[in-house]
């Protein structure tokens with residue numbers, strides 16, 4: 001297959017710190033780009049203006065750590081379009097259900113060069129032979145989509161923010177993935193008792209139960225040592241690593 005390149009641009013929440021940004025993952029495939037979330041600070045790592053060409057931006061849910069840089073990206077599209085360096089609009093995909101409450105925060109109808117589409121549960125679109133499909137995890141605090149990117153011999157899932165109350169659904173969606181990029185907001189030692197985010201241990205369980213080949217953890221606390229997340233997930237799933245800004249995976 002043509003190679004897919006997956007580059008973490010942001011791996012922490014709820015705020016950036018130092019070289020760390022809020023959530024964002026760039027997937028490049030056959031000259032196309034799919035940006036999974038657009039968190040605070042990720043435009044620092046984007047190769048402007050080339051990266052705006054053939055770009056699909058997916059906002060998985062309307063929490064601000066996941067779209068904090070969308071305004072900057074949209075304004076960049078406007079400027080570079082006016083300079084003749086961007087011929088096709090950037091495609092931006094937004095959750096449909098909570099749209100009315102968030103429209104003013106995310107939509108830029110002037111001073112942007114973008115085209116909006118909606119995400120609903122079970123929807124999908126294709127880029128050449130790559131299918132991008134969505135499933136509301138029904139376990140975060142608001143409508144929040146898992147995203148699957150699949151072609152004939154490669155399958156990856158980005159969980160985005162997800163809780164532990166609908167675990168079988170997540171396992172089914174992630175089944176037999178080559179890669180799961182999974183949030184791990186907490187360590188068990190935090191005693192968060194959160195049902196709307198996962199621990200690193202939960203992320204390991206998701207990878208194990210879905211028979212995934214590899215687990216990439218993300219959505220860390222900025223102050224916490226990420227080696228602890230990897231150790232915790234590895235108690236149940238060995239092939240686990242921590243996402244690092246700028247460190248790409250090739251498939």
Ligand SMILES: [Zn+2]
Pocket residue numbers: 013023063065066161219
């Ligand atoms: Zn988040």
Ligand SMILES: [Zn+2]
Pocket residue numbers: 061063140161
């Ligand atoms: Zn969230």
